[in-house]
Amino acid sequence: MLRPWQFEIHLDKKSDKALYLQIADAIINAVKSGKLTSGNALPGSRQLAGLLNVNRNTVIEALDVLIAEGWLVTMDRKGTFIADILPEVNSNKNSETKPNISIEESKPYLVFDDGFPDSRLAPMNDLARAYREIFNRKSRWQIMGYSNEFGNLEFRKAIVQMLNFKRGMNVSLEQICITRGSQMAMYLASHCLLSKGDFVMIENPGYKPAWQAFENAGASLIPISVDKDGLDLNEVEKHLKKNPTIKAIYLTPHHQYPTSVTMSLKKRLKLIELSNQYGFTIIEDDYDNEFHFGQRPILPISSYSNAKNFIYIGTLSKIVAPALRIGYLVSSAENVQKAANHRKIIDVQGDNIMEEAVLNLINEGKIKRHLKKTNLIYKAKRDYFESLCNQHLKDKAVFTKPEGGLAFWIVPNKIVDTEKICTELLSKGIKIINPDKFSFDSPINGFRLGYASLTEEQLQEGITALAKYL
Template structure:
């Protein structure tokens, strides 16, 4: 290539060809070596050579139209001038002239050693596209300043650096290419073994790795469980109020939901007996006994034993969702119903997402080998396997003790936030709500002392910058009288400000 290039330096025309070749080489090297120069798309620009407008103006106008049409957004990168010239088969100076026009008019900004980007401060062109449309007040998207979620962990304290380091180390191992192929649909065996050990040591269960199934989050575990256990027409008893995404998983399998009330000691066992006597096709009960969702109450020991006895007598499966077992602030967490020696039919569902971060989609379910086999067959239909690389990374965090240290730190952080939140609620809402400080979990349950339209309250609060969960989020029929306020993801200033605003309108 270089000898050929030297021979081309015979006349000015050959010199131009030489420069074109060098430009191509430079562009290819930049694309191969510089991540900042990579652009994931090609600009679709049509040049009309018969048009009276100069070509550089046509290029500039095409980019402006792409911005107005929403194809290019503020902050989007443009290809470099060399790359764009090659793509459009134009002289590079023509492209530079077009970019200069756009820079001068404020459509683009240039960043040193990074490239050219669509400007941040551009007008809203949506009104231009729909000049006759009238946006109602209800349609306007309001971005709240404070969001009381259902109990999401604080991602700011997640062990992100440790997870990233583990991920990099996995890709640097010998034989790493072997991990890039298909693995078992139930999940990596070593990771399943680590989950089994955690459940056995920390939650007194008696599981082997082949009784563990790894999923992409607990909701996937719920869905697979529903379709593995149920057929159309089967009845599933659910707590009311309760966790609606789980209900939707059961309904997707064709099951009929039967609501069961909850009091200060958990699900109502007397009502459960009545349901079992009147409904002959009850196949399962879905429960959150550790920290009931949304009320946060714990199922009492007596009722746990009665639930197991009824399950064995009637043959229904206990689907236990232990969604935040790790965060308990008392002496020790209550052991799962599924850990009892007497329990016959159970599916135990948990998640790693709340331990590390919600974006980390790793959940699991534990059950008999037959249920695991059925779930594995279903999983193949929608997802050949889980995220093997992420499982390996989290396994490394477990083996190196990072997860254990993070849990100690997170538990102390959340306990302090819980105590602060209790103080703020007592200070501003003492005369307006009933509540009990939860022994664990990442949310409070508040019930108004008087009759309150929670739906209307949530609409008023949203206009004031505070978002709470709608009561329809966890009620079976009529909206439940209660507010579930997650506190873990907010700082103390947000918690106090949010409660002050709620106090004004409650």
């Protein structure tokens, strides 16, 4: 609810125009000029009468006129607001005056994101309690100053232990830097590794925000096709033989974004061999490692002892909630030092208090229990979504039930106008991601549908609607 700090209306009590009409016209002019916009709350009639030094009945009469004309709406026990749908504004007004702010299009009521966790399951009560406990400590003053650009020391120790124990890695404290989400880690990796004129091989389709980070550092992109078990390494090798300025390759091998395929062990070993031979760095984005429903997740490429050149990027945002911006970058001590030096230019330190709070949840076993509970929920939801796809997309599209991750990759049997489908569904209040978001050049004939954040009823409604266009 947005209320003006001070509602300025100047009345001319000597004018022939009635005071209530002056008030009404002043509010209409404020809407037309953009000073008041849809959803703004007006002061109460008693307060407004006091501000204008007029009888309250005069204000009520003005508000009644505006409500009748459609400029205002009232909500029980909440107040009076500028209407969402306004009367048509005169199109002949002076073009130099501030235009009336257009009404926002109604938001979709059903959104297939690209694989977000269900924020309703986030352990917010535990996190809030941990946050309060930090401020109740006698030494709380110590965390209010500047901390280390690498991140909270004890928190880094906990993440290092998790990587070494759970993901088969062998990293030390000097090899990790905590960041504000994985995108910052991607940006830092780009700027500590790449220079203008360098080349980076990327997955196509793939993750465009990472591509933008590489281009921002001055690098050019080389797209590599993705098949049923990951990157096409024949393409990779051909480019390496022709181009000595290839500095890195970026990939999401655990659950490829957006297709969700897992890179095979054979290809992982071959990629490490090529990296060691040609000297390029493997930038591994392990964005949803925790969500794996099979017997055992495949270990990161960066965990192999013969992987010499790697940058490993992960996040805790998907574990707790997307709004929690905590990621991490793991690499050689030299690369991590470069990343920390660059990080100080844009962000002196991370969120030390939040890192302490999450560390508290890790030490108490709350994160472990939360993951165990949510994985059971997401696995059941994945299986239910698979049954819906089998029911509604039979003979229309192909898909493979993912072993992990929080999204399905749906490929229509025929080439379809994906942009038109997205537009048509949006007009009905259902939003799916336009596949152009994943494409390097030519359009991609596929849809990435995140299922974890939706209810079973929403999943059924969404897949039924999509099926009609396939």
